[in-house]
Amino acid sequence: MAKPKLLITRKLRDGVEARAARDYEVTLNPSDRLLTEAELIEACRKVDAVLPCHSERFSAEVIAAIGPGLKIIANHSVGTDHVDLAAAKAAGVVVTNTPDVLSDATAEIAMLCMLGAARRGAEGDAMIRAGKWDFWSPAFMVGRQVTGKRLGILGMGRVGQVVADRGRGFGMEVHYHNRRRLPAHLEKGAVFHETMESLLAVSDVLSLHCPTTPESVGIINARTLAMLPDRAILVNTARGALVDESALVAALRSGKLFAAGLDVFRTEPGGNPEIAALPNVFLLPHIGSATEETRDAMGARALDNLDAYFAGREPGDRVA
Ligand code: DGY
Numbered sequence: 001m002a003k004p005k006l007l008i009t010r011k012l013r014d015g016v017e018a019r020a021a022r023d024y025e026v027t028l029n030p031s032d033r034l035l036t037e038a039e040l041i042e043a044c045r046k047v048d049a050v051l052p053c054h055s056e057r058f059s060a061e062v063i064a065a066i067g068p069g070l071k072i073i074a075n076h077s078v079g080t081d082h083v084d085l086a087a088a089k090a091a092g093v094v095v096t097n098t099p100d101v102l103s104d105a106t107a108e109i110a111m112l113c114m115l116g117a118a119r120r121g122a123e124g125d126a127m128i129r130a131g132k133w134d135f136w137s138p139a140f141m142v143g144r145q146v147t148g149k150r151l152g153i154l155g156m157g158r159v160g161q162v163v164a165d166r167g168r169g170f171g172m173e174v175h176y177h178n179r180r181r182l183p184a185h186l187e188k189g190a191v192f193h194e195t196m197e198s199l200l201a202v203s204d205v206l207s208l209h210c211p212t213t214p215e216s217v218g219i220i221n222a223r224t225l226a227m228l229p230d231r232a233i234l235v236n237t238a239r240g241a242l243v244d245e246s247a248l249v250a251a252l253r254s255g256k257l258f259a260a261g262l263d264v265f266r267t268e269p270g271g272n273p274e275i276a277a278l279p280n281v282f283l284l285p286h287i288g289s290a291t292e293e294t295r296d297a298m299g300a301r302a303l304d305n306l307d308a309y310f311a312g313r314e315p316g317d318r319v320a
Helices: 014-023 037-045 060-066 085-090 103-118 121-129 158-169 196-202 245-254 292-310
Strands: 005-008 025-027 049-051 072-074 094-096 150-154 173-177 205-208 232-236 257-262 281-283
Touching (some): 005 014, 014 025, 037 060, 072 292, 094 292, 103 121, 103 205, 103 257, 103 281, 121 281, 150 158, 158 205, 173 196, 245 257
Parallel strands (some): 049 072, 072 094, 150 205, 232 257, 257 281
16 A cells, blocks of 8 residues: 655654654755745645644645645644634644654753753853853842742643742742632642732743643733832743733833843744843744654654554544
8 A cells, every 4th residue: 555645844753753764755954954834835735744843834725725635733742723723624624733742852941941041051151151151249140039938830741840849940930820620639739820910920930831722822921020029030931922022021121030041032943133132031943842742752652643543543642
């Protein structure tokens, strides 16, 4: 039987590409150049399946332009905000993602962002690299300690739960808001807040772990930032769209926020130059899941979903 035709839009780990080439008639992208929208549509018209990343947008228009040949979008990401799920469903295109396997890696980056922001990591690093470290005193580069502080987690899904565990390891008191309260064995003593507003009021450090939906876009804005304790720290390793970046800049400038640690931005790649010009931020270029182990696992999970689909089984991680 002919192998299904598969497009992999970005450079993946060698082992993942080798497995794909064994089981599919695969089109790879060895140069790793981001396809234009027209190139993506053209390439998807020629295949049965596509394995994209969050860098490729499948809007309703793109899905319609691809037409009936494409059967499945097997994402190499847990986030699916780059795919119009309703349009995919209406067009009969199956969509899957890669949950679970990136929770540890993303939680590590959340902790890095938290500590980098609280302890002024970027400022210190930049000073030494610029040859400007010419002073030391007990009053020098004093940051905020996270031990004993209240860690507020907005969105207590898989990543949020691992961040809670890491926070406990740092002696933090965990609070959370989630659509549903977790059972006791997952809550592990964390304090549940019925409303986001109640969570914000106690979050010395607020870490975002909710998906991007029409309701959550801009959820962190001037109004909600004002609800945080003074000199709070914001951590975002989820999606840039959750934050109104102008309001964030204002809160960082005024001192309402002590600092922010960000791995995601509204504009990617690139980030926000106004945020990057501030001293009290610790910034990373969307690398939450970028470890060797996790990239291997994400690739395997996406291929498992494809294998299930083409074997006539329900893919484990179907989202549409
Ligand atoms: C995800 O999986 O959603 C990460 O942001 C990487 O794409």
